[in-house]
Amino acid sequence: MLLTWAQTDACVSDPVLGGMGYHYVNPANIGSTDPSRPAAVLFEDGTDGKRHLVAAEWVVLEVGRPAPVMFDRKFDGPNVIPGLGSTYDRHVWLYKKNPSGLFARYNPKVKCPAGAPPHP
Secondary structure: OOOOOEEEEEEEEEOOOEEEEEEEEOHHHOOOOOOOOOOEEEEEEOOOOOEEEEEEEEEEEOOOOOOOEEOOEEOEEEEEEOOOEEEEEEEEOOOOOOOOOOOOOOEOOOOOOOOOOEOO
16 A cells, blocks of 8 residues: 655744654544554654654544543544544554653654744
């Protein structure tokens, strides 16, 4: 199976909570709670000029249903993702330690370039 990952435009960050990084999204995986099929993989810019994988994210449309459970935890949300609407999401910081927790939405150690717009 060919996987199609599309990069979103901006590095996602929050001025207080930290960053998420750049999202590469596989639209076919939106709605999946299969641990092997994240809807997005998150990257940050490294000091070597390359992007480095930091986390995976699962996204499920809310559409009036309760938050799904994965890894014995309810998804966060509902949240609004531009272009998708109301969603639940689960972040897992597998590739960069997160002092806010393995399942936190933001990681204070992930930095976006100066001037990056805050998360909507």
